[in-house]
Amino acid sequence: MAIKTLKSNYVYQGKILALRIDEVEFPAGMIGKREVVEHPGAVGIIALTEDNEVVLVKQFRQATGDNMWEIPAGKLEPGEDPQGCAIRELKEETGFTARHWQKLTSFYTSPGFANEILHLYFARGLKAGEQNLDPGEYINTSLLPLPQALSWVRRGQICDAKTIIGLLWLNAGGWGE
Amino acid sequence: MAIKTLKSNYVYQGKILALRIDEVEFPAGMIGKREVVEHPGAVGIIALTEDNEVVLVKQFRQATGDNMWEIPAGKLEPGEDPQGCAIRELKEETGFTARHWQKLTSFYTSPGFANEILHLYFARGLKAGEQNLDPGEYINTSLLPLPQALSWVRRGQICDAKTIIGLLWLNAGGWGE
Numbered sequence: 001m002a003i004k005t006l007k008s009n010y011v012y013q014g015k016i017l018a019l020r021i022d023e024v025e026f027p028a029g030m031i032g033k034r035e036v037v038e039h040p041g042a043v044g045i046i047a048l049t050e051d052n053e054v055v056l057v058k059q060f061r062q063a064t065g066d067n068m069w070e071i072p073a074g075k076l077e078p079g080e081d082p083q084g085c086a087i088r089e090l091k092e093e094t095g096f097t098a099r100h101w102q103k104l105t106s107f108y109t110s111p112g113f114a115n116e117i118l119h120l121y122f123a124r125g126l127k128a129g130e131q132n133l134d135p136g137e138y139i140n141t142s143l144l145p146l147p148q149a150l151s152w153v154r155r156g157q158i159c160d161a162k163t164i165i166g167l168l169w170l171n172a173g174g175w176g177e
Numbered sequence: 178m179a180i181k182t183l184k185s186n187y188v189y190q191g192k193i194l195a196l197r198i199d200e201v202e203f204p205a206g207m208i209g210k211r212e213v214v215e216h217p218g219a220v221g222i223i224a225l226t227e228d229n230e231v232v233l234v235k236q237f238r239q240a241t242g243d244n245m246w247e248i249p250a251g252k253l254e255p256g257e258d259p260q261g262c263a264i265r266e267l268k269e270e271t272g273f274t275a276r277h278w279q280k281l282t283s284f285y286t287s288p289g290f291a292n293e294i295l296h297l298y299f300a301r302g303l304k305a306g307e308q309n310l311d312p313g314e315y316i317n318t319s320l321l322p323l324p325q326a327l328s329w330v331r332r333g334q335i336c337d338a339k340t341i342i343g344l345l346w347l348n349a350g351g352w353g354e
Contacts (some may be wrong), residue, residue, distance in 0.1 A: 003237050005316075012188045012196055015211045017290055019196050020191055022239055032313045034239035035194045037214055039290065060180050061288040062199055062211035068288055075289075107336045110286040110293055111238040111245055112252075113194055113216065118338075136209045138180075150349075159284045161295075161338040168345035172327075 002027065016040070016075065021098075040117035040131070043086040044073040046166035047096055047123040053143040054167065055094055055126070057166040060138065067089055069152070070160045082106075088124060092132045094141040099125025109161055118162050120169070146170065179204065183192040193217070193252065209263040210335035220263040221279070223343035224273060230320040231344065232271055232303070237315065246329070250295075259283075259296040266297045267300060269309045271318040276302025281346055286338055295339050297346070323347065 004025040012019040018038040024049050025031055032047035047055040076082065083101060090096050102122040109116045133139060144152075146167070152158040153167050181202040195215040197337040202208055224232040237244050251266035253259065260278060266271050279299040286293045310316060321329075323344075329335040330344050 003239065005239070010203055011251065017196070017212075017214070019194070023189070024239060026313055027315065030313060035215050036240045037193050037194070037196075037291075039287075042289070051236075061285075062180065062182070062201060063213045063290055063292045064288045065292075068285070070288070073289070089219050095270055105330075105333050105336070105341075107341055108241055108245070109338050110216075110291065111241045111247070111337055112216075112219070113240055113293075114287065115240045115242075116273070116287055116290075129268065136203055136207060137296055138204065138245065153201070153282070156282050159282070161284050161286050161342065164242065164282075164342050165345065167348060168342065172348055174343060 006031070007048050022031075027174060029153060037114040037116075039075075039114055040078070041076045041117045041119070042073055043076065043082050043089060043119045043121060044071050044119050044162040045090045045123050046071050046170060047090060047094070047098060047126055048146065048170070049054070049126050052146050054146050054149045055090075055096060056092055056144050057150065058142065058144050058161070058167065060139045067164065068160055069158050071163045071166050074164060083121065085124070086119070086121040090133070093139050095129040096123075096126045097129060098123035098127075104166070107165070120162065120166055121162045122170070132157060186303065193216050197230070207270050211289060214291040214293070215292055216252075217255070218253045218259075218294045218296070219250055220259050220266060220296045220298060221339040221343060222263050222267045222300050223248050224267060224271070224275060224303055225318060225323065225345060225347070226303050227325050227346070231326045232267075232341070233272055233319050233321050233326065234271060235317045235319065245337055246335050246340065248340045248343050249337060260298065263296070263298040268306065269311070270314070270316050272306040273300075273303045273309045274306060275300035275304075281343070284342070297339065297343055297345050299347070300344075
């Protein structure tokens with residue numbers, strides 16, 4: 001099913017996001033408008049200790065106006081390899097390094113209006129170290145037993161898409177093996 | 178951890194999205210900028226037939242530039258009750274009505290830059306009917322056995338966050354009972 005883009009107009013090009021308004025032509029010839037947020041893409045890391053604890057971070061999110069529990073995550077730098085980004089973000093946000101890395105999947109967070117793609121990694125063989133936060137990052141790291149994290153998902157206390165996917169993916173078991 | 182919003186500046190207010198740039202003050206007194214996409218919120222419906230088939234829709238997404246498999250979903254109208262929206266969207270996009278509705282959870286799709294919250298429902302007791310698409314909507318509906326849908330998640334052929342969450346939530350079993 002082909003939708004033809006007639007023209008694109010950037011109304012904003014910022015530090016992280018760009019906002020583009022596309023004029024599109026549908027198969028029947030009708031003309032419409034689509035608002036598209038461009039995003040560089042991101043990584044998320046579900047990191048598990050030998051004691052079956054998940055590494056979670058808590059931080060204030062300006063967009064939601066609240067402190068949220070999430071897996072460690074971060075945006076891709078221009079040209080950055082996703083796994084390299086995952087290794088960097090896990091270390092920067094939590095201090096942890098990991099001996100074993102495994103790609104789980106990649107998904108669009110909200111394809112109705114944004115092109116953000118999130119690459120999800122599974123990290124094991126963890127070793128604790130020092131955080132190295134960017135200016136303006138304030139992140140608390142916690143270790144939570146996997147069954148408890150899953151109960152937080154079930155009860156809605158964890159309400160971030162990438163974190164829910166990471167935890168349910170581990171819960172599905174074996175998939176990543 | 179308190180971040181103080183000093184001022185908000187709207188650079189775009191459109192049909193679906195608004196884009197706001199906030200100037201914020203961090204605890205240490207440093208000043209920063211946050212780009213926030215405002216979205217009215219949405220619903221997604223994981224609908225299961227008596228034969229354990231999942232209702233999926235395929236449509237072209239301008240943001241991703243591709244046709245994607247997703248669960249039925251849609252944006253909240255101003256003041257609309259999420260469950261009412263879920264009933265409406267399932268009917269409009271797929272023609273199906275459902276006897277049994279159950280709220281699974283609500284989550285932020287991308288809290289790093291957007292306030293979009295997605296309310297996820299589980300629908301059973303399905304009855305087929307006629308689609309009633311909005312102008313500019315071109316949606317194909319398919320029924321896919323749940324195990325096959327889960328294998329599409331595992332292999333990355335389903336790559337939409339809400340759809341992955343809905344399918345893994347059913348896979349976790351019992352949670353919704």
